[in-house]
Amino acid sequence: MPSPLSELVDERLAPSGVRLYLKRDDLIHPDIPGNKWRKLKYNLAAAEEQGHDTLLTFGGAYSNHIRAVAAAGHYFGFATVGVIRGEEHLPLNPTLAYAVERGMRLRYLDRGAYRAKTDPEVIAGLRRELGDFYPLPEGGSNALALRGCAELPGEIPFTFDHICCATGTGGTLAGLALGLVDGQRAIGFAALKGGDFLVDDVRRLQTEYGRQTDNWSVETAYHFGGFARRDAELDGFIQDFAERHSIALEWVYVAKMMFGVYALVQAGRFAPGTILVAVVTASG
Numbered sequence: 001m002p003s004p005l006s007e008l009v010d011e012r013l014a015p016s017g018v019r020l021y022l023k024r025d026d027l028i029h030p031d032i033p034g035n036k037w038r039k040l041k042y043n044l045a046a047a048e049e050q051g052h053d054t055l056l057t058f059g060g061a062y063s064n065h066i067r068a069v070a071a072a073g074h075y076f077g078f079a080t081v082g083v084i085r086g087e088e089h090l091p092l093n094p095t096l097a098y099a100v101e102r103g104m105r106l107r108y109l110d111r112g113a114y115r116a117k118t119d120p121e122v123i124a125g126l127r128r129e130l131g132d133f134y135p136l137p138e139g140g141s142n143a144l145a146l147r148g149c150a151e152l153p154g155e156i157p158f159t160f161d162h163i164c165c166a167t168g169t170g171g172t173l174a175g176l177a178l179g180l181v182d183g184q185r186a187i188g189f190a191a192l193k194g195g196d197f198l199v200d201d202v203r204r205l206q207t208e209y210g211r212q213t214d215n216w217s218v219e220t221a222y223h224f225g226g227f228a229r230r231d232a233e234l235d236g237f238i239q240d241f242a243e244r245h246s247i248a249l250e251w252v253y254v255a256k257m258m259f260g261v262y263a264l265v266q267a268g269r270f271a272p273g274t275i276l277v278a279v280v281t282a283s284g
Helices: 035-048 066-074 092-103 111-117 120-130 145-151 172-178 197-209 232-247 256-268
Strands: 004-008 019-023 054-059 079-085 104-109 134-136 162-169 186-190 217-218 275-279
Touching: 019 066, 035 066, 035 134, 035 145, 035 172, 054 066, 054 120, 066 092, 066 104, 079 092, 079 111, 092 104, 104 111, 104 120, 104 217, 111 145, 145 172, 162 172, 162 256, 172 186, 172 197, 172 217, 186 256, 197 217, 232 256, 256 275
Parallel strands: 019 275, 054 079, 054 134, 079 104, 162 186, 162 275, 186 217
Antiparallel strands: 004 019
């Protein structure tokens, strides 16, 4: 920390007069990269301060958050429990296999019960079954997570106009917006179809944090069919980007965000001279 920052020189952006920098949060740590570390940082401190020795969180079978919490537990001395949406499938996929290797205990909830995962009765039932724990929400987005994400803009040593990030639960976007100064804006690119609900989620998270801002927006047109879905156009963009810049874009989140950034630039959304920063939250 701070994560590397470098300008992306690209002839396809040159005609617009827009400058684009990459904030390589994916390089923070091989097992707890990017926004995962920023979201966990203050939650881990709170868990320790409150005397907890176990972290419990929620996620799908391919959740990068589940993987990151398992890694954090391993490195910082917490037992971990992952409450997984759906039924158990063996053999475990690479994400869940990694989590188990790092000491995480897996607990499965059918999709109906999983939708009610935040209900007090469900949490109380998990405590009766598993003992006491420090709860982390799905995706890791809470007020302490926003505090960690809000530190990122302060690591950028020059004036910029917009900061861009991929958006799944809204936590990274909500936190980045809190860390901006007057005149700067944050743009979140929804990685899932029907992402309009993220507007309410960002507002809710900022309310929980204790301060709301209006310096952010959500782009919902670059989901490529939905969460963890891709098509030939996205694959072509990823391949072309790798060939020209020697950077492999992670496709579930980061590539969709980068495609959206290029699309907005080429559509004339930004005036000549605009400086953009794109946050790379995961490695390809």
